[in-house]
Amino acid sequence: MMRRIDVLKTAFVVLCLLSAATAAQQIPTKGLGLPADKKILIVYLSRTNNTKAVADIIHEKLGGKMVALELQTPYPADYHATVQQVVGENETGYLPPLKTVIDGPDQYDVVFVGFPTWDMKLPPPMKSFLHQYSFRGKTIIPFNSNGGYGPGSTFQTVRELCPQSTVLQGFSTRGGLERDGQLLAIKDARAEEVRKEVERWLRTVGIRK
Numbered sequence: 001m002m003r004r005i006d007v008l009k010t011a012f013v014v015l016c017l018l019s020a021a022t023a024a025q026q027i028p029t030k031g032l033g034l035p036a037d038k039k040i041l042i043v044y045l046s047r048t049n050n051t052k053a054v055a056d057i058i059h060e061k062l063g064g065k066m067v068a069l070e071l072q073t074p075y076p077a078d079y080h081a082t083v084q085q086v087v088g089e090n091e092t093g094y095l096p097p098l099k100t101v102i103d104g105p106d107q108y109d110v111v112f113v114g115f116p117t118w119d120m121k122l123p124p125p126m127k128s129f130l131h132q133y134s135f136r137g138k139t140i141i142p143f144n145s146n147g148g149y150g151p152g153s154t155f156q157t158v159r160e161l162c163p164q165s166t167v168l169q170g171f172s173t174r175g176g177l178e179r180d181g182q183l184l185a186i187k188d189a190r191a192e193e194v195r196k197e198v199e200r201w202l203r204t205v206g207i208r209k
């Protein structure tokens with residue numbers, strides 16, 4: 001008979017293996033590479049153009065169709081009023097209606113989705129987008145810029161909103177900090193740094209060799 005300690009050890013190993021398998025399923029780090037005939041869509045939300053700068057780099061490397069996400073009713077120009085509105089929308093789960101329409105979403109195999117961190121969460125317009133379009137069976141690749149506090153729960157929410165897609169490991173980098181008057185930060189030397197970070201990430205997720 002197995003000693004009690006051996007039983008515990010075995011149970012621990014089994015649990016570790018199971019949780020590793022689950023994590024691998026949830027966050028695949030390796031895609032299947034990107035054959036030339038795969039169609040790419042790059043959708044991004046950007047208020048002060050930092051996320052757009054990352055989208056531009058991805059586009060430069062891989063091509064595809066770029067789409068900026070716009071709302072029917074834009075957020076206020078004032079930063080604090082916007083933060084207040086976003087916090088309220090997050091509390092109630094309000095999904096702001098989009099002005100942007102994607103023509104023939106089914107034609108795309110790979111969908112990059114880019115967004116800033118807002119209120120440490122996925123911005124409501126990106127939630128609207130992922131609610132409105134089902135990318136079932138497609139590969140979703142998230143990317144993020146933030147004010148220095150990281151991606152928060154953004155990537156987790158993308159996974160939750162796309163249960164029938166393969167969501168690859170996201171890319172996150174520091175952008176601006178509008179609160180302190182720092183708008184577009186991903187430019188000049190910083191844009192070069194981010195270009196290298198993006199190249200490394202695209203290799204890690206198997207999109208580039």
Ligand SMILES: Cc1cc2nc3c(=O)[nH]c(=O)nc-3n(C[C@H](O)[C@H](O)[C@H](O)COP(=O)(O)O)c2cc1C
Pocket residue numbers: 045046047048049050051052079082083086115116117118119120121145146147148149150174175176177178183184
């Ligand atoms: C409404 C709002 C909320 C924000 N909340 C956060 C936050 O919770 N954490 C963070 O690191 N940055 C936060 N930021 C800063 C942005 O994530 C950062 O400036 C980002 O680079 C902006 O991207 P964009 O230039 O593409 O709009 C916030 C910005 C705005 C406008």
